[in-house]
Amino acid sequence: MNSFDLLWCGEYSQDWENEPHEHGFFQIILVTGGSARANADGQEWELTPGKLLLIRPRCPHGIRRGNAFHVYDAKFEVHDSGLLTALQHLPLLAEPEDFQKMKLYFQWIMREGDARQPFYPQIISSYFWMILIQLLRPGCPSPEMAAAETRQPQTYKGIHIQKVERFIRESYMRQITLEDLTALAGCSKTTLIQAFKEVYGSTPFGYIIQIRLQKAKELLVGTDAGISQISDLIGFQSVHYFSRFFKEKEGYSPMEFRAKYAGNRFLTF
DSSP states (O other): OOSEEEEEEEEEEEOSOOOSBOOSSEEEEEEEEEEEEEEETTEEEEEOTTOEEEEOTTOOEEEOOOEEEEEEEEEEEEOOHHHHHHHHTSOSEEOOTTHHHHHHHHHHHHHHHHHOOTTHHHHHHHHHHHHHHHHHSTTOOOOHHHHHHHHSOOOBTTBOHHHHHHHHHHHTTSOOOHHHHHHHHTSOHHHHHHHHHHHHSSOHHHHHHHHHHHHHHHHHHHOOOOHHHHHHHTTOSOHHHHHHHHHHHHSSOHHHHHHHHTTSOOOOO
């Protein structure tokens, strides 16, 4: 049996409120932008970038409407008694020693989930282990690959391709122009499109669409936000266009998709 099962991992901006609720699994919320008020187990905190909220099973919690609140969110079940005990003794609110490294692990999880290459579940599990280790053993050395990528941006044929991909992930909900991306990459439009497609298997704008679609599915299944609100949150200017686009890609309307998967374990990878 695995030590844990990762049930959900998402990246999104939250502009709605969660009524106090509880669930039977652990949840990690890593704040990467904006701010919000959170309550958990009778305590209340201000959530700002660099902070991490650990929610234990059956712990009543909720989040009040924030200001441009952007997070990575993971929900997971624990099956190992030693790991369970260690997590139960952690504080609910923490400031990870190496926030950028933890954020990077979440980015790699999301990237693996999007690509679905061979052995991606095992790779995702390894990255999530590193997130847990950062909480349980602060300062523990990370693999050389993580250290190298943390120190400097990845380039491809002299192009800052990782910087472009990271910008897209953090800004997908806004209107992004090709000029924005070429300024980051330091190359021509044609060169950027060709290089990005070689590395990520899609043009930059195709990649934006993939992320928006994934975020839409996360919000439809994981929240009670309305279709119009979800459309706005992921960067669509028209809810009617969003609904048509979603049905074309998924074969279901947004409401049909929500009804089909509501109450089920929804994996983003």
